[in-house]
Structure formats: structure tokens, C-alpha cells
Amino acid sequence: MFPRIFSNKGTVQKPLALGSLFLQYSCLPCTVPMLKLKKDQTLLIANHERLRLLSIAAIANTQETSLKLETQKQKPLESHSSLHVDPKYFISALLNCKNIFQIKQVHAQVVANGLLNNLFVTNKVLYIYVQHKALGEAYAFFDGMRERDSVSWSVMIGGFAKAGDFINCFRTFRQLIRCSVQPDNYTLPFVLRVCRDRMDLLMGSLVHDVVLKSGLCLDQFVCAALVDMYAKCRVISDARRLFDNMPNKDLVTWTVMIGGYAECGNAKESLVLFEWMREEGVVPDKINMVTVVNACAKLGAMHKARFVHDYICRLNFSFDVILGTAMIDMYAKCGSVDCAREIFDRMLEKNVISWSAMIAAYGYHGQGRKALDLFPMMLSSGITPNRITFVSLLYACSHAGLIDEGLQLFNVMWDEYAVRPDVKHCTCVVDLLGRAGRLDEALNLIENMTVEKDEGLWGALLAACRIHKKVELAERAAKSLLELQPQNPGHYVLLSNIYANAGRWEDMAKIRKLMTERSFKKIPGWTWIEVDNKIHQFNVGDKSHPLSKEIYGFLKSMSEKLELAGYVPDTNFVLHDVDEEVKAGILYTHSEKLAIAFGLIATPEGTPLRITKNLRVCGDCHTFIKFVSAITKRLIIVRDANRFHHFNKGTCSCGDYW
DNA sequence: TTAGGGTTAG
8 A cells, every 4th residue: 555664763954855856746737738747757756846837837737726726816926945935835735635635635735835844734735635644655655755854743643544445554563663652642542442453452551651761651642542441341340430530520531431331231331431521520521422322322221311312402412313314223222112212203313323223213113014114115215224223123023023024035035135145144034944943944044155154153043953953953053153152151051941942951960061171251140120210230149139028028928829820830941950949949030020020019010120231131031021911811922032021911022932 | 844533133
């Protein structure tokens, strides 16, 4: 891309490569024939006055800039050593450039007017090249600069960072360090941004060392960039430590920290931080609110969602395409697809993300027909679907049992919409076929796929095998799955349950033994429930809640009623090597059950319960909740890692397939 | 003269 990569120089003293620069201008349209350059003539030009004439003649050829040049053209031309042109003129001309062609013309004028020693002007030339994403031209100019200052370095490094060109960004930064140039509060955040985008914690830590040596660790821009980098690299504790040590936290830093918690799966802390931010008198802006809306979506807390919605209205923020889309997602993930649709209908501008978000919303609420109805509307409004739109559509078909419609979409997505099916689309179709019991077709699709298979794909097949009790095929799927993810305990549990359902106790015991022998890092299961505008969080066997005694007492009496109604605890979902009675006891302490018991105690009769779980809901809990919904006559809406389950009168909207 | 934070699936 670049003619020369990184000569190790800091303040450059080498002569500017005029020849190579002016080779470019021989291509410019020029109405002054006698000044038109030929390739072999350019290197001979030494007369600065002629160069200046040439540049002005060239630039005068463009209508947009010719007026600005009138004053200059009327002045007698003198040699560049007795310069009369105000550098501000070039700054203005550069800022008015609409394309690379115009930038090159003004660049030529800068050269012709002998302004290459004026850092104010040369930095602006560099900046304008970068702004127009002409990084090749920008680097060629940067490399040839007679003198560079901290602005030159930060503009160049920032240009690479914003373009996602991490290799050249790091190289230029290394070059800066080697040249003993002090990195400043402009360059450091740019380099940290690249570390963040690449989730490169190692490089980020090295840059952090540079920050410490530079004494800029309390600078707002540098510190915010560090917090952002650590948060996006999922080292939230380090991000928080830096955040807490910041004497003056500005809005961006608050936003980064709030978003960081949500990203790391602790959206509850995001909202705690948002409250603290407001108490500190920091007024949110739209970006900050998008981050908070996103945290509410992750938490699935409807009261918080409504509060945030009201708050946004009080701030008079319009629902632009980004905020509006975030709100659609928030309401859908908080359990109200109707509120999501209301926001969607009110949005004046919608892009492919907004449409896909609404389609996905119907999908995980099991309303596949409504998701499909949106698709032609989207097309007729001129929006082109992308791969995520098709994942959302196929997912919606799968969760609503719309087999033919899903297969039809899958078959035409490439030919009619130029979206090539990838492994995620194939996974949706395997799920779709698996749900319908068409496992041979699902396997056939997997075997004939040209794209690389992943664990999600085999996972979908394994889940279908569990539903339809296909043990041999399950073994095959599990084998592939465990090759890809040998440390995921969920796969072992699923296979073990399949063996148990088929009465193959010896095989089941082998899997359990394997699990005991291997040390797994289990993701802890958490369930949240929102009562009286407060979020209550439970994990398995949790006794930290103030009403813990009442919760366990209630669960005990409830379990007796449920068992009388026909509920039998399914101890296959307990992996500990203990007897059945103890297993049943453990089942009753699952986080979903604790949250539901608390909800039943703490809310009036008839109030719907909304709970959120960070993992897929356990099979026994799913049965348990069906019974609870029947006995207590409550609507219970559960959001798990996969989808929504609406439990009502003893049944679940997922049709027991999830 | 050069800066930072935000939207869809799995």
C-alpha cells in the first residue's frame, strides 16, 4: 500500500522527494499547455517559480477553488523565499477540499509556495489526507515531512487506528518510541483504541506501561482509553480500578465503564453506575443513554426499561436510528415485543439493523409469522437484507415451527438476495429440521456443507437428538462437539441426559465419570427478578437474600403441592454423585426456582413474573415452572440465554423445544 | 493544527 514503509527517522532532515510528488501532477488537467509536464521532464524542474505557476494553474482549473484563488492570481508572483501568501489561505483551501484530487492540488500549491517548513500547514495537509481516508498518500507525505511534531505523529497514528490498520498503527507508534519522541495524550488513546478493537490485552498492557512512564495516567482521554481497553478485553476489575482512581470522570469515561460492565455480563452493575453518575450531577447524552438502554436489554429488567424510556423522553432525545434500534432491542429482551413494535413504528428512519432487530424480537418471542410479515415490508422500503437479517428470519421460523417458510428462505437467500449462507444460517436450518424430526435431512445438510462446521451446528443437532431420542446420531454429534469444545460441561450433560432417557445407564455413568475426572470451568448460573423497581439476583443454593428463610420455606410447601399435581423432579439435571433424595434437594435450590419463589412471595396474586437467566433454562426448572404457572395462575415470562418462554396455565410458548 | 464512548444474531 505504501511506497516506503517506515524509515527509522524522527525529525526528518532529508530533502523532500519533489520528483515523485510532481509525477502525480503531470496527470492533472491543465489548461496552460506550456506548463504541462511530461514524466521525464518533472525531475528537471528546479525553478520554484515555475512550480508555483504550475500548481496554481492546475488548481485554477477546478471551478470550486478558482474563486478562492482570485486574489492570489492577481498578485505578482515572486520567488518562494519572499512569500506573500498567508498560510491561512491554504488551511482554508484544504478544509474545503471535497476529494483526493483537490487535496493533491492544494498540496502542490503548498509545495510551490515553499510552505513545507510550516508545520501548521503540513500537519493540516496530513490531517486532510487522513480525513479522506487516503492513508497511502498520508503516509507518503508523513514519511517525507522535513519536520514532525507531536501533532504529525498523532494524526498519522490516529489515521491508522481509525482505519483499523493495526499493523501500521503499531509500527508507527514503535517508530515514535524509537525516535525518542514523547507519546502524548493524543497518540496514546489512538494506540489503546487499536488494542481494544483487537482485544489485544498483551499489547494493551505494554501501552499501559508507556502511559505510566509518560505520567499521563490521570489524563482524561488516556485514562478513558485504558478503561475502555481493559473493559473490552474483559478485565473489568482493572478497568474499574482505573476508573475509581480517576479524579475527574467525564461523561465518556462513565459511558465506557457502564458499557464495560454490560459487555462483561454484569449489566446490574451498569445500572448501579448509571445511578451514581446521575447523583454526581453528570448529565447523560444520547450515546450514554444508548449504553444504558443496552444494559437494560442485557438485564431484561422491564421496570428499569420503562424508567429509562421515560428518562430519555424527559431529556427530549429523539429516537434516531441508533437509539431507536437499541430501544427495540431493550423492550424485546425485557419481554414486551409489543412495546418494541411501538418504538419501531415511531422511528422516522430505520436501517437494516433496526429491521433485523425487530424481526429477531418476534423470533425469540416465538411469533415467527409476524417476523416473516416484516420481511417484504423491509424490502419495499428499500432496505437490503444482510446475513444477520437472514439469521433472524430463519431463527424466527425455527422457533415458530415454520418449516417450509424457513427452508424456502434458505434456498433463495443467495440467488435472490446475494447473501451467502454461512454456518449460522445452516445451524438455524438444522434446528428447523431437527424440531420437525427430520434428522436425516439435517444430517444430510451438515454433511454437504462447504463452510466450516462449528460447535453451534453440532449443538443444534444434538439438541434435536435429545428431543427425538436418537441416541446413535446423538453420539456422533456429541463426538464432533466434544472435539471442538472438550471443556464445555453443557455438552456432556446433554449426552448424559440422552443416555438416561434411553435407559443406557452404563453409558450415562461413563459420561458422568468423565466429567468428574476432568476439571471443568462451569459458568455460574444466575437468575434475576425485578420487584418494586429493584433487581434481586440469585445463584444456585443462594442464601444471601434477606428473605432467604421465607423463600426456602415457600419452596418446600410449593414442592409438596406440585408433586401432588404430578410434578416429578428430574434428577438427571443434577450432576453431583449423590443419592436421589439429595439430588432432588439440590434441584429445589436452582436459581430459577429461588427467583420465582421470591417473586410469588413479594408480588400480589395475579401479577406476571418476569425473570432472566444468563444460561439456558434447566430442563427440570422448565417443567417446574409449567406446574407453578398452572397452580398459582400466574403468567411467568422467562428469558434464558436462547429465547423467551411464556409460561401460562401449565404450558410454555416454546412447546418444550428450546 | 491532532482526541475518546453508541444499534441487530449466535
